[in-house]
Amino acid sequence: MKISSFLLPKEKVAFLTSSCSMLxxxxxxxxxxxxxxxxVDDEGKYVGTLSEGDLLWKLKSTPELDFANLQQVPVSEIKKHIHNESVSINAQMDDMLALAADQNFVPVVDDAGIFIGxxxxxxxxxYYMKSITD
Structure with missing residues (x-):
C-alpha cells in the first residue's frame, strides 16, 4: 500500500521555516x-525537525540568551539532537514501520525533496493493528 493515502498534507501540518526565530x-x-x-528551508525542502529538547539545550548552552532576545536566534542556528528521516511519497507502508518506532511523525517529500506533509x-x-486483527 502506498503511503499517500495516510498523508497529512502540508496545508494541515504545523511546520517551521529555517529562517523563523526561536521565539x-x-x-x-x-x-x-x-x-x-x-x-523546511526557503525552497520548501525538508531540512530537519526541531524538538523542545533542542530549544532547552540551546537555552542551557547560551548564557546570554533569555526570553527577551529569543527573536534574534533563527531556527537554523539551533543544533538538532534528533534526526527524523523523511521518506518519498512513493514509499510503501513497510518502509515506514522502522521509522515510526523512533519518530512521532515521518516527514514526506516529493522527488525533488520538497516537504509535502x-x-x-x-x-x-x-494501519498495522487493523491488518493484524482482520
Missing part, C-alpha cells in the same frame, strides 16, 4: 501542544 518556534510548539515540528505514528500503528 516563533516556542510559540508554535506551545500553541499546538507539540513536542517537535518539521523544518507527514505520516503520523498513530496512523501507522492503526
Amino acid at each position: 516563533d518556534a516556542i510559540e508554535q510548539l506551545e500553541g499546538r501542544y507539540y513536542t517537535a515540528l518539521p523544518i 507527514i505520516i503520523r505514528r498513530k496512523d501507522i500503528i492503526e
Whole structure:
C-alpha cells in the first residue's frame, strides 16, 4: 500500500521555516501542544525537525540568551539532537514501520525533496493493528 493515502498534507501540518526565530518556534510548539515540528528551508525542502529538547539545550548552552532576545536566534542556528528521516511519497507502508518506532511523525517529500506533509505514528500503528486483527 502506498503511503499517500495516510498523508497529512502540508496545508494541515504545523511546520517551521529555517529562517523563523526561536521565539516563533516556542510559540508554535506551545500553541499546538507539540513536542517537535518539521523544518523546511526557503525552497520548501525538508531540512530537519526541531524538538523542545533542542530549544532547552540551546537555552542551557547560551548564557546570554533569555526570553527577551529569543527573536534574534533563527531556527537554523539551533543544533538538532534528533534526526527524523523523511521518506518519498512513493514509499510503501513497510518502509515506514522502522521509522515510526523512533519518530512521532515521518516527514514526506516529493522527488525533488520538497516537504509535502507527514505520516503520523498513530496512523501507522492503526494501519498495522487493523491488518493484524482482520
